[in-house]
Amino acid sequence: MLSPFGQMFKDNGYQLGNDRDAPIYQSPAYWPIALRITPNWHLERNQNTVVDGPAGSDTQTLATVTTRGFDYSGMDMLTAGTLAKNFSFLLVPSADETGAFHFESANVRFDNILGSSWFNLKVGKFELDNLLSEKRILTLSANGGYYQNYHFQPWLAVGTPSPAYVFGIGDNQLGIEWMGHSKNDRTRVSASLLQGTDGNPDFQAGNGGAAGRAYEGFISASQAFEVPGLGLQRVGGFAYFGQAPTFPEYTQGGDAIFGTGIGNQAYYRAGFIGMWYFKKLDLTTMYFYGHDSVYLATGTPSNLGTDGLPEGAHAPSWNGALFETHYTANPQLILIQRYELIRMKQQALDSNPGDLGNVDALTFGFRYYPFINSRAGFAFSNEYSIVWNRKVQYSPTTGLPIDLTSSSLFFGIDFAF
Amino acid sequence: MRKMLRTKFCLFVTSALILPIASYAQLGEQAPAVKPSSHMESHVGNLTGHSEPGRELYFRYCWGCHGPHGDGNGENAAYLNPTPRNFVAAVFKCRSTITGTLPTDQDLYNSIGRGFNFTNMPSWIALTDQDRANLVAFIKTFSPRWVTEKPGTPIPIPPEPKLTLASIQHGQQLFQKLECWKCHGQEGRGDGPSASTLTDSNDQPIRPYNFTADNRSKCGSTNQDLYKIFMTGVDGTPMPSFADVVKPEEAWDLVHFLRTLQYNNPSPELTLWESTPEGKAIVAAKRVDQTNTGSGEKP
Numbered sequence: 018m019l020s021p022f023g024q025m026f027k028d029n030g031y032q033l034g035n036d037r038d039a040p041i042y043q044s045p046a047y048w049p050i051a052l053r054i055t056p057n058w059h060l061e062r063n064q065n066t067v068v069d070g071p072a073g074s075d076t077q078t079l080a081t082v083t084t085r086g087f088d089y090s091g092m093d094m095l096t097a098g099t100l101a102k103n104f105s106f107l108l109v110p111s112a113d114e115t116g117a118f119h120f121e122s123a124n125v126r127f128d129n130i131l132g133s134s135w136f137n138l139k140v141g142k143f144e145l146d147n148l149l150s151e152k153r154i155l156t157l158s159a160n161g162g163y164y165q166n167y168h169f170q171p172w173l174a175v176g177t178p179s180p181a182y183v184f185g186i187g188d189n190q191l192g193i194e195w196m197g198h199s200k201n202d203r204t205r206v207s208a209s210l211l212q213g214t215d216g217n218p219d220f221q222a223g224n225g226g227a228a229g230r231a232y233e234g235f236i237s238a239s240q241a242f243e244v245p246g247l248g249l250q251r252v253g254g255f256a257y258f259g260q261a262p263t264f265p266e267y268t269q270g271g272d273a274i275f276g277t278g279i280g281n282q283a284y285y286r287a288g289f290i291g292m293w294y295f296k297k298l299d300l301t302t303m304y305f306y307g308h309d310s311v312y313l314a315t316g317t318p319s320n321l322g323t324d325g326l327p328e329g330a331h332a333p334s335w336n337g338a339l340f341e342t343h344y345t346a347n348p349q350l351i352l353i354q355r356y357e358l359i360r361m362k363q364q365a366l367d368s369n370p371g372d373l374g375n376v377d378a379l380t381f382g383f384r385y386y387p388f389i390n391s392r393a394g395f396a397f398s399n400e401y402s403i404v405w406n407r408k409v410q411y412s413p414t415t416g417l418p419i420d421l422t423s424s425s426l427f428f429g430i431d432f433a434f
Numbered sequence: 435m436r437k438m439l440r441t442k443f444c445l446f447v448t449s450a451l452i453l454p455i456a457s458y459a460q461l462g463e464q465a466p467a468v469k470p471s472s473h474m475e476s477h478v479g480n481l482t483g484h485s486e487p488g489r490e491l492y493f494r495y496c497w498g499c500h501g502p503h504g505d506g507n508g509e510n511a512a513y514l515n516p517t518p519r520n521f522v523a524a525v526f527k528c529r530s531t532i533t534g535t536l537p538t539d540q541d542l543y544n545s546i547g548r549g550f551n552f553t554n555m556p557s558w559i560a561l562t563d564q565d566r567a568n569l570v571a572f573i574k575t576f577s578p579r580w581v582t583e584k585p586g587t588p589i590p591i592p593p594e595p596k597l598t599l600a601s602i603q604h605g606q607q608l609f610q611k612l613e614c615w616k617c618h619g620q621e622g623r624g625d626g627p628s629a630s631t632l633t634d635s636n637d638q639p640i641r642p643y644n645f646t647a648d649n650r651s652k653c654g655s656t657n658q659d660l661y662k663i664f665m666t667g668v669d670g671t672p673m674p675s676f677a678d679v680v681k682p683e684e685a686w687d688l689v690h691f692l693r694t695l696q697y698n699n700p701s702p703e704l705t706l707w708e709s710t711p712e713g714k715a716i717v718a719a720k721r722v723d724q725t726n727t728g729s730g731e732k733p
Contacts (some may be wrong), residue, residue, distance in 0.1 A: 020494070
């Protein structure tokens with residue numbers, strides 16, 4: 018999470034506001050570029066993995082599969098700055114660990130339009146105005162490197178994930194955002210109009226799932242207040258109003274023509290968040306709620322109407338929560354703990370177990386910065402994370418739904434320069 | 435090989451012990467008799483700031499520019515102009531107290547919250563009031579001046595007289611008489627004949643304030659702030675105090691005139707000035723469109 022000053026700096030379009038923000042004042046010795054990558058050693062353990070039995074592939078059994086070794090993460094090239102006063106940009110070409118590039122962020126900001134801090138626009142691909150930023154997450158492992166609540170989609174049935182659309186509220190999205198804030202940044206509001214492709218470009222080539230002509234919306238607001246002796250606390254809320262097509266308007270040789278999806282059906286996510294500070298301890302709490310259209314959850318074209326739905330189909334909904342604690346022993350050492358849970362309120366099918374898809378995720382670890390300066394970053398990032406996914410697969414031996422449990426042990430050297 | 439290493443290690447340890455003693459002996463005559471206090475308080479309104487929590491804030495937000503020792507030699511200092519404030523010297527630009535004296539806690543608190551225009555010091559209004567009071571307390575632990583001296587008494591600021599055309603015109607005459615134009619230029623653009631020769635107390639080049647660039651000077655944006663600037667001076671810079679030279683009512687006349695130099699910032703003074711044929715012609719001739727950089731600076 019950002020400090021109050023960091024949040025204000027970001028909300029002001031990466032400007033200090035003292036009339037030294039135009040690029041002509043910046044030292045030509047430095048380009049506003051940082052590269053970030055994390056060499057690491059990690060161990061991944063998956064319990065209840067379905068594997069071939071001793072007799073070969075004809076029989077299956079369950080095993081705990083453990084893999085380990087040296088590895089490295091993808092790489093972000095972070096470049097940002099002002100183009101002129103109140104015009105700034107953020108461009109993040111990013112590679113996965115194989116070197117395949119994509120653009121994690123690419124946006125331009127127009128700040129303090131008409132001289133008002135309440136009128137700022139951002140256009141391009143950007144992170145949603147999530148108070149709890151997944152892009153600034155402090156944990157990096159395969160299981161703990163993202164927020165479960167931000168990416169959860171309900172299961173259609175045991176062993177069958179939700180089929181209809183791709184979405185994560187933690188993913189960077191494509192569109193335009195208006196954001197306003199008070200001068201001291203205590204009050205913040207934002208609203209975004211987004212392309213329904215989960216941030217993927219070139220929807221006409223089929224990126225971003227079915228990719229119809231849908232636009233989506235996101236709103237958020239937060240208020241900070243001072244508690245004597247403890248400093249600033251912040252509370253806020255957010256809501257994402259999404260829609261996704263359920264069938265193509267046109268096909269060619271039986272295949273959908275990309276970008277022509279219609280029969281949009283709604284999904285939404287909403288939540289409340291609190292960021293609480295107690296001296297060296299800070300706690301983030303979040304309540305999360307999700308809801309999907311029954312057509313999206315069951316992969317049913319909406320033009321078939323209710324008659325086309327599987328028997329016992331419902332619009333699934335669920336509740337979630339997050340508790341994340343940081344103890345900043347000193348600026349160089351931070352201890353991290355996080356617990357997330359997701360509980361299904363309504364399953365997509367009556368035949369599903371009531372707890373199908375429920376998630377519990379626990380992460381703890383620490384980051385140690387052997388030095389701190391403003392031109393390079395270096396941290397030992399060490400953590401353990403375990404995620405329990407309830408009843409998401411059938412046991413090959415009993416035929417009953419069973420949990421899938423995955424855990425990560427991670428020792429990384431996270432650096433940027 | 436091992437023996438050689440041991441010898442080198444012994445030499446290193448000996449040097450490490452002896453060199454500081456020698457250095458201290460050399461500095462002995464110059465060493466201050468009074469050391470800074472490691473525990474300080476600040477008093478701002480109803481707030482009491484403490485240096486201990488201020489220290490944590492300083493080493494999170496401030497030390498990159500002002501340095502771990504508060505001497506203005508942080509790792510970023512080499513890239514900044516003007517250079518960051520040296521808290522060890524305890525010479526402060528923006529004060530309500532007479533020149534040469536320490537500022538009040540309120541002055542320092544206001545400076546942290548306001549930031550300094552045309553420098554790299556941002557506004558820290560995002561921090562809480564208590565945090566800023568704590569930072570003020572910690573800043574005072576860097577210099578022995580805070581132990582041996584008390585802050586100066588704030589200068590009295592008489593009520594601002596009614597704005598008149600005569601007041602502006604008298605201010606215009608004072609601008610000439612006091613030779614403000616030598617540094618600030620006839621049009622107030624900070625380009626007077628002496629401007630290129632000016633240096634601050636660290637022998638760093640310093641540019642006089644450009645009135646046409648913004649409506650906010652380093653030490654605030656109100657008429658009272660302007661009044662304070664030339665009655666207290668800006669310590670550490672060539673801008674002197676005029677407290678002994680001009681009377682309070684004359685100082686207000688000068689304030690009213692200086693506002694008319696801020697061509698692009700509407701003010702009652704500018705409106706009144708432009709209502710006269712003389713003022714309208716002068717302002718129209720000097721007004722320049724925004725530059726391509728968008729910085730607000732005028733060529």
